[in-house]
Amino acid sequence: MGPPASxxxxxxxxxxxxxxxxxxxxxxxxxxxxxxxMCNHSCSPLVDSCTFEKNYSKFLGRGGGMYNYDASPTVTxxxxxxxxxxxxxxxxxxxxxxxxxxxxxxxxxxxxxGGGIEYYTSGGAIMNSTFYRNGWSMxxxxxxxxxxxxxxxxxxxxxxxxxxRCTIINVILDSKAVRGWxxxxxxxxxxxxxxxxxxxxxxxHENIKQDWDASDWQExxxxxxxxSETANQYNLLFDSDPLFKDASGGDFHLRYDSPCxxxxxxxxxxxxxxxxxxxxxxPTTDFDGDKRIIDGDGDGRPAVDIGADEFIPNLPDLxxxxxxxxxxxxxxxxxxxxxxxxx
Amino acid sequence: MPMSNEAQVALxxxxxxxxxxxxxxxxxxxxxxxxxxxxxxxxxxxxxxxxIEEI
Numbered sequence: 001m002g003p004p005a006s007x008x009x010x011x012x013x014x015x016x017x018x019x020x021x022x023x024x025x026x027x028x029x030x031x032x033x034x035x036x037x038m039c040n041h042s043c044s045p046l047v048d049s050c051t052f053e054k055n056y057s058k059f060l061g062r063g064g065g066m067y068n069y070d071a072s073p074t075v076t077x078x079x080x081x082x083x084x085x086x087x088x089x090x091x092x093x094x095x096x097x098x099x100x101x102x103x104x105x106x107x108x109x110x111x112x113x114g115g116g117i118e119y120y121t122s123g124g125a126i127m128n129s130t131f132y133r134n135g136w137s138m139x140x141x142x143x144x145x146x147x148x149x150x151x152x153x154x155x156x157x158x159x160x161x162x163x164x165r166c167t168i169i170n171v172i173l174d175s176k177a178v179r180g181w182x183x184x185x186x187x188x189x190x191x192x193x194x195x196x197x198x199x200x201x202x203x204x205h206e207n208i209k210q211d212w213d214a215s216d217w218q219e220x221x222x223x224x225x226x227x228s229e230t231a232n233q234y235n236l237l238f239d240s241d242p243l244f245k246d247a248s249g250g251d252f253h254l255r256y257d258s259p260c261x262x263x264x265x266x267x268x269x270x271x272x273x274x275x276x277x278x279x280x281x282x283p284t285t286d287f288d289g290d291k292r293i294i295d296g297d298g299d300g301r302p303a304v305d306i307g308a309d310e311f312i313p314n315l316p317d318l319x320x321x322x323x324x325x326x327x328x329x330x331x332x333x334x335x336x337x338x339x340x341x342x343x
Numbered sequence: 344m345p346m347s348n349e350a351q352v353a354l355x356x357x358x359x360x361x362x363x364x365x366x367x368x369x370x371x372x373x374x375x376x377x378x379x380x381x382x383x384x385x386x387x388x389x390x391x392x393x394x395i396e397e398i
Contacts, residue, residue: 256390295396298389313393315351321390330383335376339387341345342369 013048017065022057033060034085034092035067044072052078057085062118063092064108072097077287080105080116081250088118088159089134089152097164098124102287102308104252105131105157113186114159115152115176123164123195126171128264128283128292130252130308131157131184132244133175152178155186156207156227163189166197170264170282172242172307173225176207183207187228197231201265203306204238235265242307253309254296256317257324261296264304286310319343345369359398366391366398 017037036055038047052065064083066073068091075098080090089108091098098119105116115135117126135152157176160166166189173184184207187197204225225238243258245251254260266282285291287308295302296311305311319340326336345365346352353362373387 295393298386298391298393300389300392313390313397315354315394318390318394322387325383325387331377331380335373338345338376339369339373341347341349342365342372343348343350 010045015050018053020055034062037065039067040071042070047075049077053081055083060086062087066091068093068096076101078103083108088114091117093119093122096122100126103129108134113155116157119160121162125167128170130172135176158185160187169200170306171202174205178209183224185226191230199233201235254311260306262303264306266303
């Protein structure tokens with residue numbers, strides 16, 4: 001996709017980009033090649049409620065699902081599933097500014113760096129999104145079988161190289177696997193105030209790496225969530241299971257007992273946002289259109305949830321909560337059985 | 344003793360007011376049944392009230 005004829009914005013919604021491939025171009029900027037599903041050059045499309053699945057950017061290509069070059073796309077309510085590239089399995093950004101909201105990155109894979117998203121000399125924001133098992137070789141079009149190359153080579157699910165102020169807010173980063181530097185987020189941005197990466201109210205769980213010890217990869221992967229010497233880090237949750245309904249089955253809705261409920265950054269009143277000059281708007285709905293913000297944990301203080309889903313309290317989950325109290329012995333058997341009967 | 348799945352049955356019949364009434368009974372029952380365990384009663388009330396808000 002190239003620049004629009006006027007100041008108009010291209011809107012792409014409710015589309016599926018599946019099993020497309022991009023070959024590496026041999027002309028021009030060597031970085032300007034890739035985009036199995038979509039390639040955006042000098043444009044600012046709104047991409048809403050689209051699925052990018054099993055797209056592939058071959059050889060040294062970047063951005064298996066989406067490739068952005070000198071572009072400023074807004075990506076919202078999208079699913080990036082099992083895309084593959086050399087860099088940026090789900091999405092690659094060069095000299096771009098991409099804002100990603102309410103989106104799910106599941107099982108995207110890069111042979112070298114950035115299983116989910118790569119920002120190279122780029123800025124942008126990732127808000128209220130869910131990353132699960134990026135970096136793992138899961139897609140059927142991958143070059144190697146899953147059991148022989150289970151890791152993205154050197155950097156995490158989100159790889160920021162020479163970034164231009166990337167802001168990551170209310171994001172779940174679960175189950176990444178990386179060889180070498182960094183776990184879920186690898187940030188190699190110079191420590192200048194105007195370019196620093198910021199991580200705010202994100203949850204990290206089971207992000208692992210293998211260290212190189214000059215002779216071989218260590219046998220046992222170690223927990224490692226963030227590689228960065230400069231990033232601002234606020235209110236991060238580590239080593240807590242986000243408790244999805246059924247992540248392996250592709251259901252990233254939150255359970256009633258998830259630690260992500262009401263744990264997000266809510267544009268707290270009175271807070272001086274000195275680290276960022278962009279007036280980011282947190283989404284008013286979640287990835288499947290449910291309204292935000294809901295008092296998910298029932299404490300009377302509504303706050304946005306971390307991740308792409310906003311938990312909506314409901315009778316089945318109230319029943320599950322009471323059942324858990326009963327089984328844990330927190331309430332007496334007779335009381336528990338009676339309370340359960342109400343729901 | 345309430346009937347099994349009373350609130351869900353009411354919701355299935357689109358009887359929202361009845362479902363809300365049943366859940367308010369649950370809250371009252373929890374406060375009576377849990378006696379001194381005020382913290383637990385508060386938690387159950389909060390979770391139930393959150394469901395009521397969304398009905």
